[in-house]
Structures are given as C-alpha cells and as structure tokens.
Amino acid sequence: MRLRHIEVINAIRVTGTLSAAAELLNLSQPAVTQILHSAERQLGYVLFQRVRGRLVATREALRLYPEMEKLDAQLGAIRKLAENLRGERSDTLRIIAAPALAETLVADAVAEMTLRYPNAHITVRAIYSDQAATDLALLDADIGILFHNVPHPAVREELLAMSRLMCIGPPGVVPPVNAIELAFLGEHPLIGPDPEDPVGRLLAQTCRDLGIDVTSSVQALSYHSVMALTARCGRVGIVEAATALGAEAMGLRAVPLMPDVRLPIIAATALQAEGNVLSRDFLDICRRVFVGRLGPPPAVSAESPAMPA
Structure with a gap:
C-alpha cells in the first residue's frame, strides 16, 4: 500500500462518503474512487460497504485501522516539522513552560524580554512535560522551561535551578x-x-x-x-x-x-534547532531570574538528578 492509499482510506473512515473524503483531501471524487479501488485490488478484499448511503468499514478495514493511524500520525508529525522549518522567523519566540512556571518565573522573564524587544512576537504556552519534549523535537516551540522528566533523544537540556x-x-x-x-x-x-x-x-x-x-x-x-x-x-x-x-x-x-x-528545572531546546537571538537572550534572562528567586543550580547536568519513575 502507498501513503496516498492510507490517506484516502482514513479520509473515508472519518467522513463516511467519497465526496466528503475528496473535499477533505482537496481531490476530485473520481480520483478518490480510483485510489480506493487501487488499494482494494492490491489487498485483495473490499474495505468499505455502502450502508444507508454511507460507506462503512469492513471487518478487514477495522483490523487495519490501528496500524494506519500510527502511520497517519507520523505523516502529520512530518508535515508539522516541515511547516515549522519553513516558517522560522527571527522576530518570533515560542515558549512552552510547565504551568506552575509559566505563571511565575517564566512570566517574570517574559516581562523583561518585552522591555528588551518591544516589537518581538512572543507566545507562552503552558504544557506538561510529557508533551513538551515532542513539541520541541518537532520545532513547534523554540524553548521549553520545564520540570525535568524522562530525557528525550532529540532534546537538549540545561539545568536552570533546583526547586x-x-x-x-x-x-x-x-x-x-x-x-x-x-x-x-x-x-x-x-x-x-x-x-x-x-x-x-x-x-x-x-x-x-x-x-x-x-x-x-x-x-x-x-x-x-x-x-x-x-x-x-x-x-x-x-x-x-x-x-x-x-x-x-x-x-x-x-x-x-x-x-x-529537590526537583530539577530545565531549559530544553531541540538538538536540530539553531536558535535565534531571542531564544538565546531569553535563556540568559531565565538563568538570572531563576538564580535570583531559587538560588544557583548545582554544577551537574540536568540528567544527574534522579527522578521518580
């Protein structure tokens, strides 16, 4: 099966009709029908049956769905990364932060950033650590200020402070x-x-x-x-x-x-991200703000403190 087959099958599953699937994918209805028939010929069985005017998945299609959803999610991640790579701007800073930090120390650091860069476009998104690493790896954020969690292979960490x-x-x-x-x-x-x-x-x-x-x-x-x-x-x-x-x-x-x-607080960035002037200056401000309010961190890496499993 090709990726286009999977896209069409998922679109039909979501919409229930060929016309709606074609509109969702920005294709013509004959093109969607042709791609579906191509997939069914390769597989050797029918994927949808028409019931009361809608296309309903067959038993075989239902068995395929879990694996198709994994591939569809991976395709979505690739598209998102590609868009983020194309849309990088030097006047934009996208920050993600643990909710407790977003409302306190990160807010203090952002306030100082707005004075230093009054024309910059800064966004702050409160997010929990398990999702944050994925967003950073996909370049959906420039920097994360987080409580240390399980390390991610695509994310670089710097210890800011020990709460x-x-x-x-x-x-x-x-x-x-x-x-x-x-x-x-x-x-x-x-x-x-x-x-x-x-x-x-x-x-x-x-x-x-x-x-x-x-x-x-x-x-x-x-x-x-x-x-x-x-x-x-x-x-x-x-x-x-x-x-x-x-x-x-x-x-x-x-x-x-x-x-x-103790609980480590880290600054996290994607390994593949070059980082712009805004993100580097924001990190410098965070270092100063966190040291001033919580004290200096010990001279260890962010991975050193043991976190509960």
Whole structure:
C-alpha cells in the first residue's frame, strides 16, 4: 500500500462518503474512487460497504485501522516539522513552560524580554512535560522551561535551578520554622498534587523511602490549584518552590520540607534547532531570574538528578 492509499482510506473512515473524503483531501471524487479501488485490488478484499448511503468499514478495514493511524500520525508529525522549518522567523519566540512556571518565573522573564524587544512576537504556552519534549523535537516551540522528566533523544537540556518541595498552610497550622519534618504531613489533612505529576511522584517516592504514610485527602492537577484549595480549606498543602513564591499573597506560610526534596528545572531546546537571538537572550534572562528567586543550580547536568519513575 502507498501513503496516498492510507490517506484516502482514513479520509473515508472519518467522513463516511467519497465526496466528503475528496473535499477533505482537496481531490476530485473520481480520483478518490480510483485510489480506493487501487488499494482494494492490491489487498485483495473490499474495505468499505455502502450502508444507508454511507460507506462503512469492513471487518478487514477495522483490523487495519490501528496500524494506519500510527502511520497517519507520523505523516502529520512530518508535515508539522516541515511547516515549522519553513516558517522560522527571527522576530518570533515560542515558549512552552510547565504551568506552575509559566505563571511565575517564566512570566517574570517574559516581562523583561518585552522591555528588551518591544516589537518581538512572543507566545507562552503552558504544557506538561510529557508533551513538551515532542513539541520541541518537532520545532513547534523554540524553548521549553520545564520540570525535568524522562530525557528525550532529540532534546537538549540545561539545568536552570533546583526547586524543592514546600509545605504551605495557614500560619495557625504551619509553624514559623526553617524546615518541617515530612512526618508533619501525616498528622494533618493534606492537599497534594496528582500522584502522576512530577511533584506527586517525588513526594510519594520520598515517603516510601522513609517509611512514612502520607495520604492526600484532596488532590489537584495544578500546583496553583493546590495552593488555592489550601487557602480555601485552611489545610496543609504541598507545592514546589516556584509556586510557593505566591503563598504569602494568599495568606499562607511556606516552609521547606525536611529532608530537602529537590526537583530539577530545565531549559530544553531541540538538538536540530539553531536558535535565534531571542531564544538565546531569553535563556540568559531565565538563568538570572531563576538564580535570583531559587538560588544557583548545582554544577551537574540536568540528567544527574534522579527522578521518580
């Protein structure tokens, strides 16, 4: 089968008619019919049957669909990469960032960029780390400011800072101390991050290592939601240090956990990307902003810190 066969079969599957498939692919209906018949001749069986005016997939076609969808997704990725390569502009900066960072330190860095480059076109897209690497590899973004996750072979990483897990809560619940023992969390109703989130996984792994039973009574996907719920409910919550920068404004106290549980923050770019002046200057600004708010990173690579599986 040829790629054109797969495109036509997928278009018919989605639209249900030859005319709609032809319009979707910007082809004539006779051309779509001819390509479909060509595919069926090569395969030796019929792929669609007409039922009440629509084309319905046969059993054989249904068996082929999962593999065709994989190829179709790969074709889409190739087209997207090709478009991004053609559309590169020196006055545009496309940033993707972990939601917690997009609303705090990345926002500070972008504010400085707008002063330095008032005519630049800057976009900031909040995205979770598992999708971010794919977007960078496809050149769908120029730079990512993310919590370190599983390394991607097509993505270059630089360690910007080490965030840490913070206990937040009302001043009447969280004492004014330099650090709070992890066991403290087990003594209070806890509002925590999603267990599949980097902070959630890190917290769970640390508790397992120390044999401490800590269970969240309320869970939220975003760290800012954890902080908002902590303020509304008057309970104890767990967030990372960048999010905790806004705790005082919400009437909460933020105290580091003990033992010190660290979370790497990285700048990520595609290995094949050359990078323009905007992305290089934005990275320089991020280095300064992150060091100023979270302190300098240790002299190690981004892959060095062990992340929970």
